[in-house]
Amino acid sequence: MxxxxxxxxxxxxxxxxxxxxxxxxxxxxxxxxxxxxxxxxxxxxxxxxxxxxxxxxxxxxxxxxxxxxxxxxxxxxxxxxxxxxxxxxxxxxxxxxxxxxxxxxxxxxxxxxxxxxxxxxxxxxxxxxxxxxxxxxxxxxxxxxxxxxxxxxxxxxxxxxxxxxxxxxxxxxxxxxxxxxxxxxxxxxxxxxxxxxxxxxxxxxxxxxxxxxxxxxxxxxxxxxxxxxxxxxxxxxxxxxxxxxxxxxxxxxxxxxxxxxxxxxxxxxxxxxxxxxxxxxxxxxxxxxxxxxxxxxxxxxxxxxxxxxxxxxGGGGGTTPPPPPPPGGARDAYSTIQAESFNAQSGTQTEATADTGGGEDVGWIGNGDWLQFDNVNFGSSAATQFSARVASGAASGVSGLVEVRLDSRTSAPIGSFATGNTGGWQSWRTVPANIAAVTGTHTVYLTFSSGQPADYVNVNWFTFGH
Structure with a gap:
């Protein structure tokens, strides 16, 4: 009512x-x-x-x-x-x-x-x-x-x-x-x-x-x-x-x-x-x-x-629990980091993906949602690039940003890219972006911002590069 x-x-x-x-x-x-x-x-x-x-x-x-x-x-x-x-x-x-x-x-x-x-x-x-x-x-x-x-x-x-x-x-x-x-x-x-x-x-x-x-x-x-x-x-x-x-x-x-x-x-x-x-x-x-x-x-x-x-x-409680962190708790920034391997999240759900390699993606992502990934090791040679595998079936005029932040969800983004409809919620593409140089080990946050309330992106995986 x-x-x-x-x-x-x-x-x-x-x-x-x-x-x-x-x-x-x-x-x-x-x-x-x-x-x-x-x-x-x-x-x-x-x-x-x-x-x-x-x-x-x-x-x-x-x-x-x-x-x-x-x-x-x-x-x-x-x-x-x-x-x-x-x-x-x-x-x-x-x-x-x-x-x-x-x-x-x-x-x-x-x-x-x-x-x-x-x-x-x-x-x-x-x-x-x-x-x-x-x-x-x-x-x-x-x-x-x-x-x-x-x-x-x-x-x-x-x-x-x-x-x-x-x-x-x-x-x-x-x-x-x-x-x-x-x-x-x-x-x-x-x-x-x-x-x-x-x-x-x-x-x-x-x-x-x-x-x-x-x-x-x-x-x-x-x-x-x-x-x-x-x-x-x-x-x-x-x-x-x-x-x-x-x-x-x-x-x-x-x-x-x-x-x-x-x-x-x-x-x-x-x-x-x-x-x-x-x-x-x-x-x-x-x-x-x-x-x-x-x-x-x-x-x-x-x-x-x-x-x-x-x-x-069929799901054990109605919400999607975070999967266990990778062995040893460390993540290589330059390998493929699966989105569903987050350590914490807000506003998202996981689902089976039709993308190459199968597995799951993280979907139903809209303004204000976020994903947290602990202990991401960038090493001593600075990473300057970021790319993510995304898909979207958002309506015309609905789009938003995929942002990368370090150590706090409220810190300034070190890089981002915009995305809108890719042809469907399982129509995947890899989108690159430049980031500010980063070294060492950090908690990485993917944050999502949009001027519209509608969900606008799914994420399958992401990685960093030099």
Missing amino acids: HALSHRRGRVVRILAVMAVVALAVAGWLTTRISASAAVPPPAPGWSLVFGDDFNGPANTGVNRSNWLYSLGHGYPGGAANWGTGEIETMTDSTANVFQDGQGHLAIKPIRDAAGNWTSGRIETQRTDFAAPAGGKLRVEAAIQQPNVSGAAAAGYWPAFWMLGDAARPVGATNWPSIGEWDILENINGRDSHFAAMHCGVSPGGPCNETTGIGSGERACPGCKTGFHTYAIEYDRSTSPETLRWFRDGQNFFTISQNQLDATTWNNATHRGFFIILNVAMGGGFPAAFGGGPTAATQSGVPMLVDYVSVYTS
């Missing part, structure tokens, strides 16, 4: 008595129960990377090591009214957001005597929920939509959704390019729910913003009176990659990679995400179905969340 548009889910789960449902396409096992549920254990081949079952004492807030509260009427520096036109003030008060003592999180919108609305919006502290290259990510929650209908429900907008990690540092001003996945949205107390993906540019663009690529309204009888499971699964183990949405274990909506150009898809999927739970009041989506809130809207009807869980398959 973020800036502008129809989104926000507050998916409902029926949790009926520990019945295990096999998901047809994904082979996932979903547990449904009638009372408070623990976070379901991972199915075979999957790993649990995050979970919260909201089993805290009654009238307590959420675990702040897992969650942060979004407050007020928008992100600092971001769009007013969260970019959607909603009217509530988000708070961290236990009047609006609390654990009920029965294993549920409640997010309750409240109208005061003057007609002002308050409500709650929480986000995971973590922003790194990602599908490993060649693997899968599954994000799931058991939710009961606010049990209100008709005129009393006008303006209610509960949601369970996700935003790309790059949204948080800039108040989501880069929406929708960084991706939004709406797992559950409900509006105005209708017996239904919606799902959507937001991406590209706004308005219009390949993702039809501000509407996004949506499932349309899906009937959901009983979603306001019982818990139902809502989930999204991002599958990178197949070609084309797919995003699949589920309710109670049944796949009801799918978006395939080949529905979008590569840049739009990659920017909206190949990154970490964070999870959001909120209940908005008013805004563009409720307005499209009659509007609200009005004087007849009932105050104080909560969305209930039984648990939230995140699983990965």
Whole structure:
């Protein structure tokens, strides 16, 4: 549910008595129960990377090591009214957001005597929920939509959704390019729910913003009176990659990679995400179905969340760990240094490469990302040249610099080269550059800067020369 548009889910789960449902396409096992549920254990081949079952004492807030509260009427520096036109003030008060003592999180919108609305919006502290290259990510929650209908429900907008990690540092001003996945949205107390993906540019663009690529309204009888499971699964183990949405274990909506150009898809999927739970009041989506809130809207009807869980398959946790450093910890500056052999990194992922020699490359690189390589020995004869093997499928007008820095990410670059589209994300070329003379042993940083937010380069390897 973020800036502008129809989104926000507050998916409902029926949790009926520990019945295990096999998901047809994904082979996932979903547990449904009638009372408070623990976070379901991972199915075979999957790993649990995050979970919260909201089993805290009654009238307590959420675990702040897992969650942060979004407050007020928008992100600092971001769009007013969260970019959607909603009217509530988000708070961290236990009047609006609390654990009920029965294993549920409640997010309750409240109208005061003057007609002002308050409500709650929480986000995971973590922003790194990602599908490993060649693997899968599954994000799931058991939710009961606010049990209100008709005129009393006008303006209610509960949601369970996700935003790309790059949204948080800039108040989501880069929406929708960084991706939004709406797992559950409900509006105005209708017996239904919606799902959507937001991406590209706004308005219009390949993702039809501000509407996004949506499932349309899906009937959901009983979603306001019982818990139902809502989930999204991002599958990178197949070609084309797919995003699949589920309710109670049944796949009801799918978006395939080949529905979008590569840049739009990659920017909206190949990154970490964070999870959001909120209940908005008013805004563009409720307005499209009659509007609200009005004087007849009932105050104080909560969305209930039984648990939230995140699983990965095929990559061991959703983030790419750095490979071990080379034997002895030393690197020869004049041999080929594989990009995936970094000692530390920020913002990147590894993937299988189609370049000569095979192996892996480092991809999804954009402005502000970096790679660190320890103990690079230049010897006593100064290196004056640098070259790197790069590929890019960036859109027209998207480009950036590959920079070399020594011993600190904030030191002045000793050299750099610019790169843009090379003909595709696996269309490789070797680009040379001059550098200031360097001798001795150093920590080498490859840093990446661009005037655009989109990813613009993959790197397979680099080396230095005299």
